[in-house]
Ligand SMILES: Cc1cc2nc3c(=O)[nH]c(=O)nc-3n(C[C@H](O)[C@H](O)[C@H](O)COP(=O)(O)OP(=O)(O)OC[C@H]3O[C@@H](n4cnc5c(N)ncnc54)[C@H](O)[C@@H]3O)c2cc1C
C-alpha cells in the first residue's frame with residue numbers, strides 16, 4: 333500500500349496502517365512497556381474552588397504584569413537583544429520582547445537541529461502539575477488563563493488561528509487502583525503549602541460515559557480539570573514566526589550559535605554565518621542550551637526524553653475534550669501519545685512503543701481501532717533534572733538569560749506576556765528565584 | 779467524461795453507488811468503476827469542503843477516498859469492485875466509528 337509521509341521533529345514516516353494493526357503488533361512485542369501517563373502525578377476527588385489567595389498568586393506570577401519598556405540604552409551591538417533558538421520557547425520570548433519596542437534578533441540553527449517544537453502533542457495542560465514545586469502550578473495556571481487572550485492577539489496580528497480550545501481535559505484510567513493512586517496524588521499536590529489550587533473532579537465510569545459514551549469497557553473512570561485545553565501547535569509556531577516578521581524582528585536561520593561571550597557591556601555571538609552583537613542574550617536553544625549556558629555563567633542541565641506520537645486520518649469530530657494521551661485536532665486527525673523514554677538523542681521510531689501507545693488508546697476508545705494512521709514520529713523533550721523550567725539571569729554576565737522548560741506550548745503565553753517584558757526591563761522578579769538552576773546544587777540526600 | 783477502451787472485456791459486475799444500482803466490469807477498481815459511471819467527484823475534503831475525485835489511479839494521491847461496505851476513507855483505486863459492493867461517496871471527514 334502506498335505510503336503517506338510527513339516529517340516533524342525527527343519524524344520517521346511509516347506505512348499507512350490501522351491502529352488495531354499497530355496494537356496487535358505490540359502485543360507480540362516484549363519491549364512494549366515504555367508508556368506512562370502524561371503527568372506522573374495523579375488525580376483526586378473534590379471540586380476545589382479557588383480561594384482568594386490563589387488569585388493573588390496568579391497575579392503575582394502570572395500574566396497580569398504590565399508590558400515593560402526598554403529602560404537601558406542599547407549597548408554593545410546592532411541588536412538590543414539576541415534570542416538564541418527559534419523554537420516555541422525562543423519565538424514566544426522574542427515575540428514578547430518585540431512588543432516592548434526592543435530591537436530583537438532570533439538566531440536559529442536550522443532543520444538539522446533536534447526540535448520538539450515541531451513534534452509535540454499540543455496540550456495546554458494544568459492537571460497534575462506542580463508536585464514538589466507549587467509555584468510551577470501557579471505559573472502554569474497563569475499561562476493557561478492567559479492563553480485565550482494570547483491566541484486572540486496572535487490572530488489579530490497575523491491572521492493565523494492557532495485553534496486554542498479550553499473545554500477541560502480528562503485523564504481516563506483502566507483500573508480502580510489507578511484511579512485511587514491519581515486521586516491521592518492530586519490530594520497531596522493540593523495539600524502542599526503555597527499551592528495555587530485549581531478545580532478538578534474524580535469521575536466514575538457513569539459520569540465519564542455522559543461526556544464520552546464511546547469509552548471502552550475497561551475504563552473505570554478518570555479525572556477532569558476544567559482548565560485544561562489544547563491548540564494546534566504547528567500553527568502556534570507559524571503564528572509566532574509570522575508575528576516576529578510583522579514586528580520587524582530579524583529572524584536568522586542557519587545561524588547556529590557556536591560561542592557566546594560578554595563583550596563591551598553586551599554580548600558577541602559567533603555563529604555559523606558570522607558574528608552578531610547584542611546588548612542582551614536569551615538562551616532558548618532547547619537541548620543546546622546545556623552547552624551554551626556555561627559560556628555566560630549560567631546552567632541548563634537539560635537532557636532529552638523521547639516521546640512517540642501517532643496521528644490518524646481526519647475524522648468527523650467526536651472527541652470534544654482533550655485527554656492526556658489522546659486528542660482530536662481542530663482539523664479532525666486523532667493524535668495519540670505519549671511515551672516517556674530515556675534514549676539519548678536517538679529519534680528513531682520504535683515500532684514497539686508506537687504499538688503500545690496505539691493499543692492503550694484503543695482500550696480507552698475502541699472506535700479508534702478502525703482508523704488509518706497517516707504519520708507517526710518520535711521527538712525529544714527538553715527536560716531539566718526535576719522537569720521544571722529554568723529561568724535565570726547570569727550573575728557573572730548580567731544581561732544573559734536562560735529560558736528552558738518542558739511544556740513550551742502550555743507556557744507560551746507566559747513566556748510572551750510575562751517573562752519577556754521582565755527580560756526587556758532588565759531582570760526577573762524575586763518570584764522567579766525558585767526557577768533558578770541553583771536548585772540543582774542542593775546536595776542529594778544519602 | 780470517460781469511455782471504456784474497446785478492447786477491455788470482462789464480466790458485468792453489479793454494485794451500488796450511494797444506494798443506486800450501478801454496473802462495472804470485473805477487474806475494475808472502485809475508482810475506475812465510479813468514473814465509468816460518470817461519478818467524477820467522489821468526496822469533499824474535510825477541511826475546505828472542496829470536491830475531489832480519483833486522480834493518480836495508483837495509490838499515491840488519496841483523492842479517491844470513498845466509503846466501501848461501511849468503512850470510510852478507503853482508496854477507491856486500490857480496491858477491486860465486487861458483486862453487491864456498496865460504495866458511498868464521502869462528504870468530508872470519515873466517521874470514527876465506521
Ligand atoms: C512528544 C512530545 C510531546 C509534547 N507535548 C507537549 C504538550 O502537549 N504540551 C506542551 O506544552 N509541551 C509539550 N511538549 C514540549 C514542547 O514541545 C517543548 O517544551 C518545546 O517545543 C520546547 O521548545 P524549545 O524552543 O525550548 O526547543 P526546540 O524546539 O528544540 O527549539 C530550539 C531551537 O533552537 C535552535 N538551536 C539549537 N541549538 C542552537 C544553536 N546553538 N544556535 C542557534 N539555534 C539553535 C534549534 O534549531 C531549534 O529551532 C512535548 C514534547 C514532546 C517531545
Ligand code: FES
Pocket residue numbers: 809831832833834835836837838839840841842843853854855856
Ligand atoms: S486516485 Fe490517487 S490514490 Fe487513488
